[in-house]
Amino acid sequence: MKNNTQCNATGGAIYGLGFIGAAVYFISHACGFWMGVLGFLKAIVWPAFLVYEAFRQLLMN
Numbered sequence: 001m002k003n004n005t006q007c008n009a010t011g012g013a014i015y016g017l018g019f020i021g022a023a024v025y026f027i028s029h030a031c032g033f034w035m036g037v038l039g040f041l042k043a044i045v046w047p048a049f050l051v052y053e054a055f056r057q058l059l060m061n
Helices: 010-028 033-044 046-059
Strands: none
Touching: 010 033, 010 046, 033 046
16 A cells, blocks of 8 residues: 655744744843743744734734
């Protein structure tokens, strides 16, 4: 039985570049060590912020 699998690494690459960009942005705007740590944590979950803001903008009348 032949196993047809396809690997798409594009999503991972986009997420990785977005993570780096978000980490630089959030950490550069931090005013202290713990705010930098919070910025790093925000950079990990940046897609959630993006989707939330997109839905918020689309659903506003």
